[in-house]
Amino acid sequence: MTDLPDTDQEAEIADALREAAAFRQTGRATINDIARIAKVSKKTVSRVINESPLVKPRTRHLVKVIIAELGFTPDPQARALALRRSFLVGMVYDNPSPQYVVNMQRGILDGLEETDFQLVLRPVNRADANYWHRLRSFIQQHKPFGLILPPSVSEDEELVDMLREHEVDYVRIASVELDTPARMIRTHDAEGAAQAARHLCALGHVDIAHIQGPESFRSAHERRSGFVRGLGESGRSLPADLIAEAGYTFDSGLQAMERLIYAKRRPTAVFAGNDEMATGAYVAVRKAGLRIPEDISIVGFDDTPIAGRLWPALTTVRLPIREMGRAAAKLLLDQAAGKAPAETISFSPEIVVRDSAAPPPKAG
Incomplete structure (x- = not known):
């Protein structure tokens, strides 16, 4: 027809x-x-x-x-009353990396372009005793059309149950498959971390450290496991004394790098779980009077804009955060239109080689 x-x-x-x-x-x-x-x-x-x-x-x-x-x-307000829903799309996040949040926000706005929907940001702290009360009040008061949940909020099953209870649509972004294809954007963080390990091993590094994200983030576990797998392919391992946990922030990356620099066995290369921590690591290396990459190579994760502005430019694993946000917004709108995808939408990371990683310094 x-x-x-x-x-x-x-x-x-x-x-x-x-x-x-x-x-x-x-x-x-x-x-x-x-x-x-x-x-x-x-x-x-x-x-x-x-x-x-x-x-x-x-x-x-x-x-x-x-x-x-x-x-x-x-009239958007009249439409909202007719549908008993608002035209607000919420992004609920507890990610401490400001650049990640900005890139995700831009992507969602791209996806909502030329629609009546407006984006509202809702930062949360899952460790806060009032976290649940505040989020429930937000949902009851604003009756959002839907929510986009990046990590680690996306991993909160109790939150998802609450959204279902209130009949609020949502899309989860996570490094593993947590939901049906209609509600899920998957990133393959482990594979990206494995690429970082392969790159450092190919350069000849043996003493390779990892600045890990917070234990409460599944992405931190996925990136560490992928990095360990990539090292294992070249016969390398990741000893406990070469792992420094941090918080996905600049300050925590700086402090973690200082611990690694002044440890008994100083690494010749470091893989940081995100670019924020890698930037902090840069400062720690420079404060110690060392050079990048001549003394220590550094690799990050996410390929946020800061990666290309550092000196030397940061080798990092690119995760297309803005594209992920755009896809999440489109998926949310498709849900409402009854257009559920047959398979989960996923994004594969890839390493972007710049100047922060080089062969290790020669002994003696």
Whole structure:
């Protein structure tokens, strides 16, 4: 079946356009006016506006032509009341990396471009005793259209249960598959970390350390396990004394790097679990009077904008954060339209080689 008008509908449209043109001289059109001109019910016009599949193609075409002729723009607040939902899309996050948050935010805004939806940011602290109360109040008061949950909030099963209880759509972004394809964006963090390990091993490093993200983040575990796997492919290992846990922040990366520098066995290369920590590691190396990469090679993860602005430029694993945010927003809208994907959308990281990693210094 085609949506193109037939001869009978062309005449119907012509009559409707003449009436719409005459009406434009009298004032601003309402849904009731559109329904009268199209000779359909107000409910049918609402369904067309809200992209409901429950309207015949011929009727849909006629209503859209009249809407365009009248220059009618739906009132978002009225639509929200009609649907008993707001036009707010929330991004709930507890990620301490500001660049990650900004990139994710930009991607979501890309995905919501040319829609009525607005993005609202909701930072949380999962360790806060009031975390649940505040988040529940936010959902009850604002009745968001849906939420986008990046790590580590995406790993909170109790939160997901609460969203289902309140019938709030959501999309989870995580390094492992946690939900159905309609609600899931998956990143393959472990494979990206394995690429970092292979790169450092190929350069000839043996004493390779890892600055790990917080234990409460599944991504930190995935990145460490992938890094260990990549080292194992070249017969290397990751001893406990070459692991320094940090918090995905600049300051924690600096402190972790200082512990590694002044340990009994100083590494010749370090893989940091994100670029924020890698940037902190840069400062620690410089404070110690050492050089990058001549004395210590550093590799990060995420490929945030800071990676290309450091000197020397940071070799890092690129995770397309902005693209992930855009895909999450689109998936949320597709859910509402009943367009569930057959398979989980996923993003594969890749290493971006720059100047911060080189062969280890020669002994003696």
